[in-house]
Amino acid sequence: MELTKIKEGKAEILVPKAERIYDAPVFYNPAMALNRDLSVLLLKVTKAKRVLDALSATGIRGIRYALETEAEEIWLNDISPEAFKLIIENLKLNFNENPEVDGKSAVLKGEKLLVATNKDANLLMNEKFRYFDFVDLDPFGSPMEFLDSSLRSVKRNGILALTATDTAPLCGTYPKACMRKYIAMPIRGELCHESGLRVLIGTAVRYAAKYDLGIEVLFAYYKDHYFRAFLRLKDGAKEGDRALRNLGYLYFDSKTGKFEVEKEFLPSRANAFGPMWLGPLKNQEIVEKMNKEDKAELAEKKKVAKFLDVVVNELDVPFFYDIHALARRNSLEVRRLSDIAALLQENGYHVSRTHFSPTAIKTDAPFEEVLKALKALQ
Numbered sequence: 001m002e003l004t005k006i007k008e009g010k011a012e013i014l015v016p017k018a019e020r021i022y023d024a025p026v027f028y029n030p031a032m033a034l035n036r037d038l039s040v041l042l043l044k045v046t047k048a049k050r051v052l053d054a055l056s057a058t059g060i061r062g063i064r065y066a067l068e069t070e071a072e073e074i075w076l077n078d079i080s081p082e083a084f085k086l087i088i089e090n091l092k093l094n095f096n097e098n099p100e101v102d103g104k105s106a107v108l109k110g111e112k113l114l115v116a117t118n119k120d121a122n123l124l125m126n127e128k129f130r131y132f133d134f135v136d137l138d139p140f141g142s143p144m145e146f147l148d149s150s151l152r153s154v155k156r157n158g159i160l161a162l163t164a165t166d167t168a169p170l171c172g173t174y175p176k177a178c179m180r181k182y183i184a185m186p187i188r189g190e191l192c193h194e195s196g197l198r199v200l201i202g203t204a205v206r207y208a209a210k211y212d213l214g215i216e217v218l219f220a221y222y223k224d225h226y227f228r229a230f231l232r233l234k235d236g237a238k239e240g241d242r243a244l245r246n247l248g249y250l251y252f253d254s255k256t257g258k259f260e261v262e263k264e265f266l267p268s269r270a271n272a273f274g275p276m277w278l279g280p281l282k283n284q285e286i287v288e289k290m291n292k293e294d295k296a297e298l299a300e301k302k303k304v305a306k307f308l309d310v311v312v313n314e315l316d317v318p319f320f321y322d323i324h325a326l327a328r329r330n331s332l333e334v335r336r337l338s339d340i341a342a343l344l345q346e347n348g349y350h351v352s353r354t355h356f357s358p359t360a361i362k363t364d365a366p367f368e369e370v371l372k373a374l375k376a377l378q
């Protein structure tokens with residue numbers, strides 16, 4: 001395999017040379033640098049010590065966690081033998097020491113303990129029962145096939161980080177695939193990214209509940225065609241019940257763009273989308289701390305700062321009004337978000353931008369008020 005050296009954050013990583021990322025024998029996607037940056041910030045803020053990068057590929061994620069956070073014991077795993085070899089090379093490159101290799105595992109004991117393994121992630125996570133403070137699942141497509149094992153492998157009160165790149169099922173392009181993977185009905189159209197994220201979290205909540213675990217969403221977002229959720233497990237049957245009470249359904253009138261949500265275990269009406277998580281998508285203290293962290297060494301510092309600014313100021317209410325879609329559905333002209341926001345604020349409502357869409361607002365105003373504001377500006 002022909003390799004080239006890249007730098008991301010504090011890590012130097014050997015990655016395969018390839019025309020297209022999916023042709024490479026070991027996967028590396030530079031476009032996911034922001035995903036890794038945000039994960040580094042969250043790890044720094046939550047101070048997790050024992051971390052598993054379960055689907056590690058080149059090792060870049062786990063190596064960055066070791067170099068850029070307070071994590072003390074970092075495991076890097078991949079089922080591919082080529083990836084395992086490359087992880088070992090990348091450990092040597094970044095820590096200037098040779099790991100002790102024993103078959104399908106390699107250990108590097110220095111200031112931090114680094115363990116590379118070449119196993120099926122499900123097998124490893126089941127072996128390491130309630131062992132990790134933080135488990136990161138960053139797969140091709142859906143994380144669902146690893147979800148059960150990861151819930152066993154994270155300590156009770158630990159953190160589970162999920163990436164899902166299967167946006168076509170979660171955004172309703174392939175509803176059957178969403179029903180199979182997530183046991184939920186997705187929605188298409190302007191709300192699909194927030195809905196897809198909430199379906200992903202809702203599924204994790206339902207899986208966790210059977211272990212008498214609840215979930216707190218520390219931070220969840222959609223960006224660049226992927227979903228990401230950092231979920232804190234909460235120990236106990238009561239916590240499981242509490243999390244389930246945040247599940248519910250979305251109803252959408254495609255003629256007007258009016259949406260409604262209901263927090264119920266079962267839908268009360270026909271044409272419901274879900275079940276999905278309708279609770280908060282962030283812990284305000286955590287995202288504010290992430291935003292205050294020093295970003296100088298991050299790979300995408302400017303993009304991270306811009307993105308977190310929106311997240312920190314975003315109203316944490318389910319769903320938003322995409323002004324372009326609202327105008328189109330109601331045969332109106334598009335008007336500036338700031339003008340609509342000003343009218344709503346004059347009437348005592350809260351309004352913010354949303355990271356889900358540059359052409360949308362989040363507000364606690366009812367649909368009719370938002371429509372009235374848009375009409376008043378015609």
Ligand SMILES: C[S@@+](CC[C@H](N)C(=O)[O-])C[C@H]1O[C@@H](n2cnc3c(N)ncnc32)[C@H](O)[C@@H]1O
Pocket residue numbers: 026027028029032036054055056057058060061077078079080083119120121122138139140
């Ligand atoms: C999207 S890549 C991971 C990218 C990496 N996390 C990063 O940030 O660059 C997914 C990886 O999962 C590995 N993989 C797929 N199925 C696996 C399994 N059952 N157990 C362990 N690794 C697996 C693949 O070999 C691949 O390297």
